[in-house]
Amino acid sequence: MIFPLSIVSLLGLVCLALLASPFPYLAPGAVLGLVGVALLYRKPTWGLLGIAAILPFEGLFKDNAFSGSKFLGASLVLILMLQLAIRQLPSERLHSNIWRFLIGFMALYLLSLINTDNMGMSLGHLRELSVGLILFVITLLIGRELNLDIFARLVALSVSVTCVMAIFSAKYQDAGRASGLLKDPNNFALMIAFAVPMALLLVIRSPNLWHRLFWGGCTLLLLGGMTKTESRSGLVVLFLSLMIGAWHYRAHLGRLRPRHLGFAMLGLAILVPVGLYSMPAGYVERIQSLSILSSGAKSQDPSLGRRASYIVVGGGMIAENPLLGTGPGTFPLHYATTGYAKAFSITGKTEDLYRRAHNTYLEIFSELGVPAGLMFVGMLGLGFYNLMRARRAWMLRRNWQEADVLTHLSMSFLALMLFLMFLSAPNHKYLWIMLALTSVLRTKAEEAPLPEARA
Incomplete structure (x- = not known):
């Protein structure tokens, strides 16, 4: 664990340097970054899960040079390279x-x-x-x-x-x-x-x-x-x-009973009209255009x-x-x-x-x-x-x-x-x-x- 200890020491020096710099308010961010990197080092899959969760919200950070997904991705790359170098991760996983x-x-x-x-x-x-x-x-x-x-x-x-x-x-x-x-x-x-x-x-x-x-x-x-x-x-x-x-x-159809079919019919009777009522008129027209294509018109x-x-x-x-x-x-x-x-x-x-x-x-x-x-x-x-x-x-x-x-x-x-x-x-x-x-x-x-x- 010498390499991770070196990284911790380096980030500690960065925090001290930020405290002594004209931007001391950035020091807490470095501490949070240190905690995040330590967690990712122990649980790299959390980073991958975070990327999957953040992806639908990427539009919020489109104009930012450094977003959450970029931070997670860059951190994962560095951590996994380190773990491969010290053989904490077997290279056979790349097969x-x-x-x-x-x-x-x-x-x-x-x-x-x-x-x-x-x-x-x-x-x-x-x-x-x-x-x-x-x-x-x-x-x-x-x-x-x-x-x-x-x-x-x-x-x-x-x-x-x-x-x-x-x-x-x-x-x-x-x-x-x-x-x-x-x-x-x-x-x-x-x-x-x-x-x-x-x-x-x-x-x-x-x-x-x-x-x-x-x-x-x-x-x-x-x-x-x-x-x-x-x-x-x-x-x-x-x-x-x-x-x-x-x-x-x-194969699960055999488990259905008449009472299940009744509840299914009731659900369809409710959902279908509600779905048709809530569907935008423009969407209906766009779907109808597909039927026009199939007819050759x-x-x-x-x-x-x-x-x-x-x-x-x-x-x-x-x-x-x-x-x-x-x-x-x-x-x-x-x-x-x-x-x-x-x-x-x-x-x-x-x-x-x-x-x-x-x-x-x-x-x-x-x-x-x-x-x-x-x-x-x-x-x-x-x-x-x-x-x-x-x-x-x-x-x-x-x-x-x-x-x-x-x-x-x-x-x-x-x-x-x-x-x-x-x-x-x-x-x-x-x-x-x-x-x-x-x-x-x-x-x-x-x-x-x-x-x-x-x-």
Whole structure:
């Protein structure tokens, strides 16, 4: 423990120096920082849980150079590097089958960066992506000790709080659409779709009625927040993930009794009219536009027109540069030079011409090339496969509680994967945390002993 003692001594000297400086009021902050670092050193998973809980509130610190999540991330990096150096953490924890795709993806990423059409935009993209890569490594190192129940509680509760803020305050809305603290309704809808399966898990696993009512209320807040975002993609993704969850629990249908069916009918009779009444008229119109598309008729929805233009521009970029693309983060540069940018401009300002693809897969294929795009898709597909294998391993061991947890985590991860088709978010923190967690959970499940066969 010589190294931690050295850090304590260093921070003590910093406190003394601050007391003697013109800024003595900063000394208590250094003391609190010392206490925080000491706690993180003993419980690094608290830092990861803190990042997951703070993420929905990051909009509050967007203009700050040093926010809470940055402090936690930087502290975790230093602590884990120290623990690896003194062999307090085994380096074997870094082993993951995700690396086979991630290394290839990053090699192609760097080649595309060298041949980019705009180095400034590409370096900005690399800086954002590096945050996700750091979280990936952090989760690999400490994911084994992560309490999944607490993780689910923090995610569900923090997103629910932002839903309350967005539903009841116009300050957290964008043109009437709930955007939370993220200033983007679709990004907010992604977080809600990610949190709903976890909230449902807490409802199912609640030890008593009061806990069940509390988490059920959080679930209703999340569904209300999703409605308020008016996100069609969010509605589709949430519906698909919930259908998968319902399929997992199909074996429980045999436990239902006629009285249960009566209560279910009564609940639907109350919730459906209330839901339809509370649903914004604009959201109904946006959903109806999807049925118009399926019938082959023309739609006057500018949002759908913009998304169609992204596909046209992205397809042209892929055709011109199929191997290495045009460079990370350069899709807005190419889109701004087309007639679509002016035709679908919302404000008419110059900066509004530079729009992202609103489709992570399209963006990666067009900016980094087809090989890198396949590596990225393979990486996410392997992550989902890891969760399925982990769930199967727990079922073989007759650990139904862990299997249920894996089902709901799979629903959340699937929601992220599907939502990437409607949002440009290759650096999303939840995505990289979950990607590393899939490998950790599979390894942990397969290493658990099998139950002994009965004689």
